[in-house]
Amino acid sequence: MIKNYCKIAWRNLVRNKAFSVINISGLALGLACSLLIMLWVQDERRVDGFHANGKLLYQVYERSYYDGQVDAAYYTQGLLARELKSAVPEVQYASALERNWPATLSVGDKVSKIAGASADADFFKMFSYPILAGAPATALHAPGLIAVSHRIAEAFFGSPANAIGKTLRFDNRLDLQVSAVFENLPANASQKFEFLRSWDDYIKENPWVNNWSNTSPGTLVQLRPDADPAKVEARIKDFIYRYRKPEPGNRVELGLQPYPEKYLHSTFKNGQVDGGRIEYVRLFSLVAVFILLIACINFMNLATARSAKRAKEVGVRKVIGAARTALIAQFIGEALLLTCFAIVAALLLVWLLLPAFNALTGKQLALPVGQPVFWAALAGLLLLTGMVAGSYPALFLSSLSPVRVLKGTLKFSMGAVFFRKGLVVFQFALSVMLMISMIVIYRQMDYIQHKNLGYDRENLLYIPVEGNLVNKYELFREEARKVPGVLAISKMKESPTVIGHHRGDIEWQGKPDDLATSFADATVGYDFVETMGLKVKVGRGFSRAYGADSTSYMINETALEKTGYRDPIGKPMWWGGRRGTIIGILEDFHINSMHQAIEPLILRVDENIPWGTILIRIRGGKTKEALAGLEQLCKTLNPQFPFTYTFSDLEFAQLYRSEQVVSKLAGIFAFLAIFISCLGLFGLAAFTAEQRTKEIGIRKVLGASVQQIVARLSASFLKPVALAMIIAFPIAWYAMDRWLQDFAYRIHVEWWMFVLAGLLTAGIALLTVSFQSIKAAIINPVKSLRAE
Template sequence: MIRNYVKIAWRNITRSKGFSGINIAGLALGMACSLLILLWVQDERSVDGFHANGKNLYQVYERKYYDGKVEAAYETQGLLADELKRVIPEVQYASGLDWTRPVTFQVGSTVNKVEGNYAGADFFRMFSYPLLAGNPNTALDSPNGIAISRKMADQFFGSPEKAIGKAIRYENKEDLTITAVFENIPANSSQQFDFLRTWTAFVKENDWVHNWGNYNPSAFIQLRPEADPVKVEAKIKDFIHRYLPKNKSFRVELALQAYPEKYLHSTFKNGQIEGGRIEYVRLFSFVAMFILLIACINFMNLATARSAKRAKEVGVRKAIGAARTALMGQFVGEAMLITCLAMLVAISLVVLILPAFNNLTGKQLALPITQPIFWSTLLGLLLVTGFVSGSYPALFLSALNPVRVLKGSLRFSPGATNFRKALVVFQFGLSVLLVVGMIVMYRQMNYIQTKNLGYNRENLIYIPLEGEIGKKYDLFKEEAGKMPGVLTVSRMRGTPTIISHHTGDFSWPGKDPNQATSFADETVGYDFVKAAGLTLKEGRDFSKAFGIDSVGFLVNEAALAKMGYKTGVDQPLSWGDRKGKIIGVLKDFHFSSMHETIEPLIIRLDEKRSWGTILVRTEPGKTKEALAGLEKVSKELNPSFPFTYQFSDLEFTKLYQSEQMVSQLANYFAILAIFISCLGLFGLATFAAEQRTKEIGVRKVLGASAGSVVALLSKDFLKPVLIAIIITTPIAWYAMNRWLQDFAYKIDIEWWIFALAGGLAIGIALLTISFQSIKAALMNPVKSLRSE
C-alpha cells in the first residue's frame, strides 16, 4: 500500500510540474532560511557555554546611584576581585581582567602587533582555556611572566614547546618570560585575546587602581560549589563602602551575573540587566518561524485550491471503502515527499549561501554534519514542515462527500474560500511587517551614519602613540606636518570615537560638597580642537602661545550646564589638586554610541603621556599621500614598531556592527518573505484563471474588454493584501518603535513608511497576479469555450 501511495504521490508531482515547482521552491527557500537562522541562533547560544566551571562563574557589575539616577556597568575597581576573594569566604577564585591596546612584541627579527589582556593569577583555574604548556596554577604569578596563544607561539618560536621559558620583547622596553602557552581561543568565546599579562604588572603600571573611586577593569569570581549566589550577592551589595564613604548623593552596589548569560544579556536599563543580543536571537527565531510558516501556507493554499483535480480520486477511494485516516495518511505522505525534495534543495542552498552569510554575520558557521543533533534538527524540521503544510489539505480532501463529488464538479464552501483568503492575509501581513522593519532599520542606520556628530570623522586618521614616538612626539608632529596631504596633528589618551574614562574628582565654586557627580574626562595635546574637527562655542583651543594652558580646561556644553555656569571662559575649575580655569567651551559632540546621550565632558592638556592616540587630519583626496609620508616618518623615528593606523569613520561604523548586521538581514528576509508569498499568489492566480476559463470566454463574447477581465481576476486577490496592510500597520509601528527605544538619538516613524511598505506589497502582488490575469484576458474566447 505504501508503495502504491508513493507512486501516486510521484505521479501527481510530475503531472503538475508548475505547481510542484512552486511548492518545492517555496518550501526550500523557507527551510533554507530557517536552517541558516537556526545555525546562527545555536552559535549565539553556545558562546561561553564551554567552561567546565560555568555554573559557578559570575561577573561582578556595579550599580551606581547619583545625580538622582541609577546606572549600571561592568567596569569595577582594579583591586576589587582580589579583595572579594580575600574577604568573602564563599569566593573560591577571583580574577580581574583588563584589555590592553594592541602592543608590539619582538623575538629576534620577528616583530608583530598583538592584542591581549591583563588577568589575575586565578584566571586559568576559573576559565576552561586549555594550556598546551605550563602550569595553570602558576602561569600568571610572576610579574614579568606572560601567557601566549598557540598562534603567537608558532609565530615567534615555531611551536608551543619551544616557547616555554623563552624571553619575548614587550613594546621594546622590557623582556617578559613565557610561562604558559594556551590553545587558541575558540570562536564561541566572548573573550578574545592572544596573550595575558599578570595582574601584578597591571597594578604596577596603573597606580590609580589604589584609589577606590576609579574604575575600569572587569571582575570575575568563582563561587564554591555549596555557595548560594543569591546570598553572596546580598552579602557583597555594600562591599565597596568598606573603602569608599557612603552619602545620600552617592551609593554603589555590587551585583552578580552568571557568566555564561552575559554574552546574550548585557544591556542595562535603570540599573538592571534588561536585554542585549538575546533580543536579536529571539527576533530572528521568530523570523525563521514566520518565513517557514509563509512557505507552508503556500502549500496549503495551492493544495486546497487544486483539490478539484483530486476530488474524483477521493470519491472513488471512499466509495470502495477507503477510511478517512488512510486518505489523510496518503495526503500527508505526499506533503512529506514534496518536503523531502524541498529539504534537499534547501541544504544545497545553505551550502552555497553559507560563506556569504558568515561574511555578513562575522561568524564561522558550517553544517555540523558529524553531529547527531544536526540530523535530529533536520528530521524535526522535515516532520514539522511536512505535517504543518500537509495537515489542512489532508483534512480538507479526506472530508469530501463521495456522492456529491462523483455526481459533479467540486464546489468550494464559503468557509474554505475564506480560510484560504485568511492565509493570504497572514502571509502578506508578515511580509509587510518585515518590509516596515527593513525601511525603519535602514533609515536609522543611515541617520546614524550621516548625522552631524559634532566632530569631523572624515579624513581623520588614528595612529597609536607607542615606542619611541612617545618620547619623540614633538619631532614626529613637526616632521608629519611637513608631509603632503597632512593638515593638522594632535594627540589624546583615547579617540574621539570613544571616550570611556569617567571621574567625579572635579570641583568648582558653588558645588555642593555632598553632591556626587560624574564627568567623562580626557587628556589631549595642542591643536586638538582643529585636528578633531570640533566647534568652539566660546574661548579657544590649547596653544603653546599661552603658558597657563597647563592648568586650563576645555568643557562641552553639557558639562557647563551641569556646573551651572552661563558662560564658561575664565570660570574656575579644579580637577583633583589641579586648580585652573576654563579656556574654551566646545559644542556638544558624540564621543560614544548613539544608544547613549551626550555626557558632560572635561578635557585637560597633557603632552607628557607616552601612550595614547595621534590624530592626523588629512587634506581631502590626499589621504594616500599623507599615509605614505606618515609611514616614512614613523619608520625613521620608531623602527622597532610596525606602522599601523585606523580611519575614524571606520572605527565609528564598528560601534553599530550588530545593528547593521540586523538591518541587512532584515532586508534579505523581507525580500525573501515577499518572494515566497508571491510564489503562492502566482499559483493561486494561475489556478483561478484555469477555473474561470469558460466564464472569461463568455464575458469576452458579450463584449468585456481585456482590462475589465484583468480587474475582475485581480480584485479578489488584492483584497486580502489590503486587509493585511491594515491589520499589520499598528503592529509594525509598535514593534519598530520599541526597537528604536534603544537609541538615544533616533528617527521618527512617519506615516509614509507604512504607505511605502503597503504600496510595495500591493505593487508586487499586482505584478504577480497580472501576468496570469492578462494571459487569461487575451486568450481567444473560442478556445476558452471549447476547453473541457
C-alpha cells in the same frame, strides 16, 4: 499499498511540473532561510557555553546612583577581584581582566602587533582555555610573566613546548618570560586575546588602580559549588565602602551576573541587566518561524489550487472503499515527499550561501553534518513541515463527498474560501512587517552614519602612541606636519570615538555638597580642537602661546549646563583637587555610541602622557600620499614597531556592527518573505482562475474586454493584501518604536515608510497576480465553456 501511494505521488509530481517546482522552491527557500537563522541563533547561544565551571562563573558589575540617575556598567575597581577573594568566603577564585591596546611582541627580527589583556593568577583556574604547555596555577602568578596562544607560540618559537621559559620583548621596553601556552580561543568565546600579562605588572604600570574611586577593568569571580549567588550578591552590595567613604548624593552598589549570560544580556536599563543581543536572537528566531510558516501556507494554497484535479480521484477511491484515514495518510505522505525534496534543495542552498552569510555576519558557521543531533533536528523539521504544510489539503480533500465530486464541478464553502484567503492575509502581514522593519532599520543606520557628530570623522587618522613615539612625540609632530596631505596633528589619552573614562571628583564654584556627578574626562594635546574639527562656542582652545593652559580646562555644553555658570570663561573648576580655570566651551560632540546621550565632558592638556592616540587630520584626496609619508616617518623614528593606524569613520562604524548586520539581514529576509508570499498569491490566483473558467468565458461572450476581466480578477486578489497592510501597520509601528527607544538619538517612524512598504508590496503582488489574470482572460471563450 504504500508502494502504490508512492507511485501516485510521483506521477502527480511529474504531471504537474510547474506546480511541483513552485511548491518545492517555496518550501526550499523557507527551509534554507530557517536553517541559516537556526545556525546563527545556535551559534549566538553557544557563546561562552564551553566553560566547565560556567554555572559558577559570574561577572561583577557596578550600579551607580547619582544626580537623580541610575547607571550600571561592567567597569570596576582594579583591586576588587583580589579583595573579594580574600574577604568573601563564598568566592573561590577571582580575577580582574583588562583589555590592552594591541601590543608589539618581538623575538629577534620577528615583530608582530597583537591584541592581548592582563589578568590575575586565578584566570586559568576559572576559564576552560586548555593549557598546552605550562601550568594553569603558575601561568600568571608573578610579575614578568606572559601566557601566549598556540598561534603566537608557533609564530615566534615553532611550538608550544619550545616557547616555555623563552623571552618575549613587550613593546620594546620589557622582557617577559613565557610561562604558559593556551589553545587558540574558540570562535564562540566572547573574550578575544592572543596573550595575557600578569596583573601584578598591570598594577605596577597603572598606580591609579590603588584608588578605589577609579574604575576600568572587569572583575570575574567563581563561586564555590555550595554558594547561594543571591546571598553573595546581597553580601557584596556595599563592599566598596570598606575601602572608601560614602559620598553625599552618590551611592555605588555591586551586582552579579552569570558569566555565560553576559554575551547576550549586556545592556543595562535603570541599573539592571535588561536586553542586549538577545533581542536580535529572539527577533530572528521569530523571523525563521514566520518564513517557514509562509512557505507552508504556500504549499496549502497551491495544493488547494490543484484540488479540483484530485477531487474525482478522491471520489473514486471513496466509492471503492477507501477510508478517510487512508486518504489523509496518502496526502500527508505526498506532502512529506515534497518536503523531503525541498530539504535536499535547502541543504544545497545553505551550503552554497554559507560563505556569503558568514562574511555578512562575521561568523564561522558550517553545516554540522557530523553531528547526529543535527540529522535528528532535520528529521523533526521534515515531519513538522510536512505535517503543517500537508494538513489542510489532506483534511480538505479527504472530507469531500464522493457523490458531489462525481456529479460535477467541485464547489467550495465560504468557510474554506475565507480560510485560504486568511492564510494569504497572514503571509502578507508578516511580509509587510518585515518590509517596514527593513526600511526603519536602514533609515536609522543611515541617520547614524551621516548625523553631524560635532566633529569631522572623515579623513581623521589614529596612530597609537608606543615605543619611541612616547618620548619623540614633539619631533614626530614637527616632521609629520611636513608630510604632503597632513593638515593638523594632536594627541589624546583615549580614542575620541569612545571616551570611556569617568570621574566623580569634578568640582566647581557653588556646587551643592550633596550633588554627585559623573564627568567623562580626557587628556589631550595642543591643536586638539583644530585636528578634530570641533567648534568652540565660547572662549578658545588649548594653545602653546598661553603657558597657563597646562592648568586650564575646556568643557562641553552639557558640562556647562551642569555647572550652572552663566559667564564661564575664567571660572574655577577642580579635577581631583587640581584647581584650574575654564578657557573654552565646546559645542557638544558625540563621545560614545548614539545609544547613549552626550555626557558632561572635561578636557585638560598634557602632551607628556606615555600612552594614547596620535590624531592626524589628512587633506581629502591625499590619503595615499599621507599614509606613505607617515609610514616612512614611523619607520625612521620608531623602527621597532610596525606602522599601524585606524580611520575614525571605520572605528565609528564598529560601534554599530550588530545593527548593520541586522539591517542587512532584515532586508534579505524581507525580500525573501515577500517573494515566497507571492508564490502563495500565485497559487491563490491559479486556484481562482481555475474555479472561474466558465464565468470568464461567459463574460467574454457577453462583451467583457480582456482589461475588464483582468481588473476584476486582480482586484479580488489584492483585497487580502490590503487587509494584510491594515493588520501589519500598527504592529510594525509598535515594534520599531520600541527598537528605536534603545537609541538616545533616533529617527521617528514616519507615515511615508508605511506608504512605501505598502506600495512595494502591492506592486509586487499585482505583478504576480497579473500573470494569472491575463492568462485566464485571453483564453478562447469556446474552450472555457467546454471545460469540465
